[in-house]
């Protein structure tokens with residue numbers, strides 16, 4: 388059974404990089420009928436926040452990557468937060484101690500480690516722990532322990548290479564002698580990422596690990612621990628990183644990259660999935676649903692080279708997907724995402740016509756919400772500059788028309804009358820239409836006015852014109 392996991396640290400807002408890893412793991416599992424697990428790696432108690440944890444789960448559900456097991460719904464191999472798994476780690480730590488692994492207490496404190504680093508930098512040496520506590524006399528170690536000196540436990544790395552076959556990178560060889568002995572158990576009693584990740588992947592029966600290539604070297608540590616524990620490792624696929632447009636690591640500061648920003652901007656989750664898969668495929672492909680993506684997915688979808696996050700591209704995928712939605716879908720999704728207020732069912736048909744008229748001006752759910760609001764709102768909010776656009780002649784023309792037409796029905800008559808009055812007053816058709824458009828939509832651009840007035844109805848249109856006239860009077 389294929390079992391993959393997404394194992395984020397809840398230390399910040401989830402962004403495109405995290406979403407990408409989650410999507411790959413989800414699709415890989417689902418394309419082979421497997422399970423997808425969410426595991427929270429909160430070993431860094433100071434930086435981990437519940438708020439981010441909740442955001443991560445929300446983002447996964449929004450994307451359509453529903454975990455089969457997670458901290459909320461549980462599962463057979465829980466708990467699904469590392470902070471709640473200490474006893475399990477303790478058990479494996481004892482197992483590791485009994486194996487051939489060499490674990491040694493390290494008494495170096497933060498100050499000493501910093502000094503070591505500075506000296507290495509000064510001398511142009513490789514930065515990393517130099518193994519000094521490994522070489523301590525046994526008697527000294529015993530004395531320090533008896534004194535109760537704070538200490539961590541490090542794993543002594545043998546001088547050999549670790550070879551493995553990566554599903555993306557192919558044959559990988561990592562020389563352990565170029566790495567420093569990793570801390571397994573911290574002096575505060577907490578187990579470290581390198582140890583927890585191995586224990587959890589064993590316990591949670593993870594078959595495949597798809598993660599960023601920044602973890603490639605770590606894999607050497609992990610494989611060594613697997614071998615000491617006499618367990619089979621999962622298969623690894625290390626994906627080249629996605630970086631920002633300047634080639635730097637993506638962070639929450641990379642514009643448009645976080646889940647919250649995307650949600651706010653009205654991005655569809657299908658756009659995120661399609662965009663990300665296209666970066667691997669090297670060609671644009673639109674996946675209208677997670678099911679479509681699952682059907683199409685294979686390992687070739689995982690990028691081999693570095694990719695640059697391009698928010699513009701993501702938004703262009705979004706615009707295309709928005710265009711492929713029916714008005715009904717657009718209305719439903721704008722409502723579900725709270726991009727607009729609820730509507731009266733009696734207005735539904737007209738609202739759908741309204742959306743249809745505006746469709747080509749809509750590129751996001753946010754746009755859709757805005758367009759729906761224009762229809763629904765009782766009182767449009769006009770920009771001050773838009774209120775000042777009206778001239779005295781146009782005001783008089785509009786007043787004359789609404790007075791004479793108020794009790795009649797029909798948008799066409801309203802417009803005809805307006806053109807007639809305008810021409811009698813030597814007002815250009817364009818300038819009066821501009822004001823009319825502003826009055827009934829609050830916008831300078833949009834679908835043809837006859838269509839809009841017809842959908843709004845004469846009563847509502849006249850009401851809006853009156854409101855506009857009043858507001859512009861006050862703005863003078």
Ligand code: GLU
Pocket residue numbers: 394395396428584597598602
């Ligand atoms: N918590 C790690 C991270 O966020 C997960 C690494 C892994 O997938 O093993 O990078």
